[in-house]
Amino acid sequence: MAIELNVNGRSYSVDTDPGTSLLTVLRDHLGLTGSKYGCGEGECGACTVLINGNSRRSCITPVGHVHRQKVTTIEGLERAGKLHPVQQAFLDADAYQCAYCTAGMIVTTVALLDSNPHPTDAQIAEFLGGNICRCGTYPRILAAVRLAERALAQGGAR
Amino acid sequence: MNEKETVREEETRANETLAPERYELFAPPAYHFDLERRNFLKVMGGGVGVFLLVRNPAVLGQGRESGQRRFGRPALPENVGAWLHIAPGGAVTVYTGKVEIGQNIRTSLAQQVAEELRVRLDSITMVMGDTALVPFDMGTFGSMTTPVMGPQLRRIASAARDTLLELAAARWKTAKGPLVAEEGMVRDPASGRRVAYGVLAEGQTLAKTVVAADPPLISPEKWTVAGKPVKKIGATPFVTGRHLYPSDIVRLDMVYGKVLRPPAYGATLASLDASAAKALAGVVVVQDADFVGVVAPKPEIAEKALAALKATWNPAPAQPSSKDLFDYLRKNAAPENAQEEDRFAHTVGSVETGLAAARQTFAQTYTVAYIAHAPLEPRAAVAEWQEGKLTVWTGTQRPFGVRDQLVETFHLPADSVHVLMPDMGSGYGGKHTGECAIEAARLAKGAGKPVKLIWTREEEFTWAYFRPAGVIDVRAGLGADGKLVAWEMINYNSGPSAVNTPYDIPNQTTGFHPTKYPLRQGSYRALAATANHFARESAMSELAHMAGADQLDFRLKHLSDARLKTVFESAAKRFSWPGKKSEPGQGFGIGGGIEKGGRVATCAEVSVNPKDGSVRVRRVVVAFECGAIVNPDGLNDQVAGAQMMGLGGALFEAIEFADGKILNPRFSQYRVPRFSDLPRIEVVLVNRADRPPAGAGETPICGLAPAVANAIFDATGIRLRSMPLAPHGVKQA
Numbered sequence: 001m002a003i004e005l006n007v008n009g010r011s012y013s014v015d016t017d018p019g020t021s022l023l024t025v026l027r028d029h030l031g032l033t034g035s036k037y038g039c040g041e042g043e044c045g046a047c048t049v050l051i052n053g054n055s056r057r058s059c060i061t062p063v064g065h066v067h068r069q070k071v072t073t074i075e076g077l078e079r080a081g082k083l084h085p086v087q088q089a090f091l092d093a094d095a096y097q098c099a100y101c102t103a104g105m106i107v108t109t110v111a112l113l114d115s116n117p118h119p120t121d122a123q124i125a126e127f128l129g130g131n132i133c134r135c136g137t138y139p140r141i142l143a144a145v146r147l148a149e150r151a152l153a154q155g156g157a158r
Numbered sequence: 159m160n161e162k163e164t165v166r167e168e169e170t171r172a173n174e175t176l177a178p179e180r181y182e183l184f185a186p187p188a189y190h191f192d193l194e195r196r197n198f199l200k201v202m203g204g205g206v207g208v209f210l211l212v213r214n215p216a217v218l219g220q221g222r223e224s225g226q227r228r229f230g231r232p233a234l235p236e237n238v239g240a241w242l243h244i245a246p247g248g249a250v251t252v253y254t255g256k257v258e259i260g261q262n263i264r265t266s267l268a269q270q271v272a273e274e275l276r277v278r279l280d281s282i283t284m285v286m287g288d289t290a291l292v293p294f295d296m297g298t299f300g301s302m303t304t305p306v307m308g309p310q311l312r313r314i315a316s317a318a319r320d321t322l323l324e325l326a327a328a329r330w331k332t333a334k335g336p337l338v339a340e341e342g343m344v345r346d347p348a349s350g351r352r353v354a355y356g357v358l359a360e361g362q363t364l365a366k367t368v369v370a371a372d373p374p375l376i377s378p379e380k381w382t383v384a385g386k387p388v389k390k391i392g393a394t395p396f397v398t399g400r401h402l403y404p405s406d407i408v409r410l411d412m413v414y415g416k417v418l419r420p421p422a423y424g425a426t427l428a429s430l431d432a433s434a435a436k437a438l439a440g441v442v443v444v445q446d447a448d449f450v451g452v453v454a455p456k457p458e459i460a461e462k463a464l465a466a467l468k469a470t471w472n473p474a475p476a477q478p479s480s481k482d483l484f485d486y487l488r489k490n491a492a493p494e495n496a497q498e499e500d501r502f503a504h505t506v507g508s509v510e511t512g513l514a515a516a517r518q519t520f521a522q523t524y525t526v527a528y529i530a531h532a533p534l535e536p537r538a539a540v541a542e543w544q545e546g547k548l549t550v551w552t553g554t555q556r557p558f559g560v561r562d563q564l565v566e567t568f569h570l571p572a573d574s575v576h577v578l579m580p581d582m583g584s585g586y587g588g589k590h591t592g593e594c595a596i597e598a599a600r601l602a603k604g605a606g607k608p609v610k611l612i613w614t615r616e617e618e619f620t621w622a623y624f625r626p627a628g629v630i631d632v633r634a635g636l637g638a639d640g641k642l643v644a645w646e647m648i649n650y651n652s653g654p655s656a657v658n659t660p661y662d663i664p665n666q667t668t669g670f671h672p673t674k675y676p677l678r679q680g681s682y683r684a685l686a687a688t689a690n691h692f693a694r695e696s697a698m699s700e701l702a703h704m705a706g707a708d709q710l711d712f713r714l715k716h717l718s719d720a721r722l723k724t725v726f727e728s729a730a731k732r733f734s735w736p737g738k739k740s741e742p743g744q745g746f747g748i749g750g751g752i753e754k755g756g757r758v759a760t761c762a763e764v765s766v767n768p769k770d771g772s773v774r775v776r777r778v779v780v781a782f783e784c785g786a787i788v789n790p791d792g793l794n795d796q797v798a799g800a801q802m803m804g805l806g807g808a809l810f811e812a813i814e815f816a817d818g819k820i821l822n823p824r825f826s827q828y829r830v831p832r833f834s835d836l837p838r839i840e841v842v843l844v845n846r847a848d849r850p851p852a853g854a855g856e857t858p859i860c861g862l863a864p865a866v867a868n869a870i871f872d873a874t875g876i877r878l879r880s881m882p883l884a885p886h887g888v889k890q891a
């Protein structure tokens with residue numbers, strides 16, 4: 001069955017079962033490998049994407065559910081070759097070790113700061129609570145979220 | 159360093175590199191084919207090459223067998239440990255067999271080269287973990303990169319700088335002595351003229367060799383590039399999603415694989431009906447003895463094909479479960495390893511005499527559960543055959559080890575297998591073996607196409623290997639003066655590293671018993687040292703309590719190792735030890751020790767919820783000294799990251815198993831540290847620029863678990879002696 005998707009502003013038609021996970025479609029049908037597989041059960045956040053602006057676990061999202069909806073992945077955050085302020089903040093804060101969790105962390109942070117531009121530490125911990133960083137880089141990730149918060153507040157938002 | 163300390167450090171290193179890899183074989187190659195270094199360089203386009211010759215690869219853990227022709231490229235000369243190339247035009251490329259797994263050695267090694275060679279950091283390219291391009295390396299583990307590969311690269315870079323100075327002197331017909339190398343150029347202070355390295359390298363085919371300990375190194379006290387905080391180099395692709403991890407590699411015509419797993423360890427295939435799977439479009443079923451797998455054009459079809467396989471299995475043999483694990487280990491100390499046991503036994507004086515004279519005696523047992531590395535990127539491999547040659551992209555800490563496994567499995571000549579290791583989603587000691595690469599290669603052979611195989615999280619939890627579980631018995635005696643007169647600590651199964659005590663005790667015996675063990679086990683971030691530190695440092699606080707002494711004072715009273723004393727005092731100072739309790743359920747603990755040449759001390763503050771017994775680690779202060787610091791930024795991350803990872807093993811991580819099955823093979827069932835567990839972490843780095851740098855990926859994890867156990871006792875009066883300490887909270891009376 002053909003499923004129509006809008007990913008990072010481009011339209012795609014994908015021939016697969018509607019039960020196939022969005023993550024598989026992104027990675028293995030569309031070649032967008034920035035979203036990562038870490039668990040396949042919605043527990044690690046490595047596969048996080050935005051669906052109509054909300055952060056969702058693509059590994060447990062059947063692609064049939066996002067038919068004709070707007071999906072944004074880590075690859076879709078840049079504009080005109082410029083990093084999204086959250087990406088820039090992770091770069092500036094050096095907020096990774098192996099960086100396998102980074103795409104999910106960044107996408108989740110984009111959603112967080114979009115819905116709550118000035119979160120408390122507890123709110124950050126809660127919102128990012130579903131994202132595992134096995135390298136334990138949480139302190140720097142927290143610093144990156146704070147940097148991004150400032151950048152967005154100073155007009156980095158789009 | 160005094161002699162005793164030197165011996166201890168050497169022992170530690172020997173134990174750590176050998177013990178955890180007991181089941182892996184490192185055999186020397188059968189052949190060496192010589193190829194002249196100059197010819198080699200010619201093929202590389204000329205320039206200046208400096209090769210580090212390693213005389214005794216077994217000791218250094220690298221440098222073996224580089225003398226084969228590989229994949230159309232000329233072979234490297236033999237016994238090269240690492241090498242550096244300055245191309246005409248000035249590009250600097252460093253070739254090392256070490257791999258980047260998130261510990262950021264790509265950055266810290268480049269810093270050291272930049273320092274010695276006097277070039278900008280961004281002019282250096284590090285080629286790592288590609289078996290066709292880099293010299294042989296045993297693997298990236300055991301905290302060996304910084305102490306071994308770091309100095310090697312510094313020597314190479316220093317020799318290269320010297321060669322460039324010579325070239326400039328010859329060019330200007332002047333003496334080399336006064337010339338200065340800086341910023342990728344040689345300058346003549348007398349005339350002010352300058353020439354770039356890239357110009358000097360033009361028209362040259364100059365191959366130089368150095369041996370370990372050859373040219374002088376810039377003392378860390380004078381470092382300007384190394385020793386400074388530097389962010390991960392080349393990091394942009396990691397925030398844009400463009401970096402290709404092993405699981406992201408795509409090849410033309412590639413298909414996707416799945417492997418049929420037995421329902422339990424040791425269950426064998428009785429029968430297979432693959433007809434339904436084969437009927438699916440594009441599916442190939444590959445069976446080779448007990449190995450069964452499927453490939454399909456897309457992963458979702460491969461999953462369907464796997465589910466369509468109808469297999470029956472012979473029942474798995476009876477095997478121990480996590481419930482009787484510790485009994486099992488103690489009862490199965492393997493007598494056939496008696497010799498190995500002796501090697502790790504250490505005795506001073508007589509424990510029995512000491513105990514007989516003691517005023518108070520102490521005997522306790524500590525246990526450590528099996529835990530999983532659970533790197534966020536599970537094992538992944540893409541395998542491709544072309545004209546009998548095999549190329550595999552895979553995540554591993556031992557690309558050459560995986561290559562050797564492939565060579566052996568498929569009966570190929572070594573030069574027919576090429577392993578590439580793109581910077582991966584970490585390993586923590588858990589990706590030393592090549593099973594996923596082998597499976598992908600077998601599937602690719604059967605499919606006649608490149609195959610990608612990514613293990614599911616469940617497979618990673620089940621079919622990888624674990625940090626060994628252990629049982630540790632401690633006996634001790636306190637004299638009338640409140641000082642230890644006897645100490646005995648015996649470790650079953652989890653390993654000998656750091657089993658010796660750093661404390662001054664007149665009568666002591668420490669030792670390690672290998673045992674039979676129920677699960678596949680192997681390396682982990684400071685695997686044995688974590689267990690041994692947990693037992694020893696918990697016992698030290700228990701003994702302090704018995705003696706009516708403060709946990710810190712009691713330790714200092716028994717310490718003559720000045721470096722360890724320093725980190726204890728530094729951590730205590732920052733923590734404001736002994737701390738002041740301001741609310742119920744609050745407690746403070748300390749722990750520390752020596753491992754892999756480093757010194758660590760950790761102070762922890764916990765709060766135990768009086769209602770439900772849940773434990774929160776609120777604050778961790780960790781002081782760490784590993785000699786001269788190469789990259790304070792990277793080091794800080796390693797140290798802080800180790801606390802975060804250590805929290806999991808300390809408080810709640812444990813593999814549960816029964817009847818050959820892992821009972822909690824998912825992140826929803828196996829809890830790992832998350833944001834909500836993040837304590838305030840303060841890292842105190844003690845820089846000893848006068849000492850050679852030691853590795854830092856492992857040691858900092860050692861003090862955390864005992865510090866937390868001691869803090870829980872301080873908070874509740876309840877002594878927990880099993881790691882994980884409180885997977886379901888502390889049960890209070």
Ligand code: FES
Nearest residue numbers: 038039042045059
């Ligand atoms: S892969 Fe989707 S949450 Fe882990």
Ligand code: FES
Nearest residue numbers: 097099133134135
């Ligand atoms: S940086 Fe390795 S998992 Fe987060």
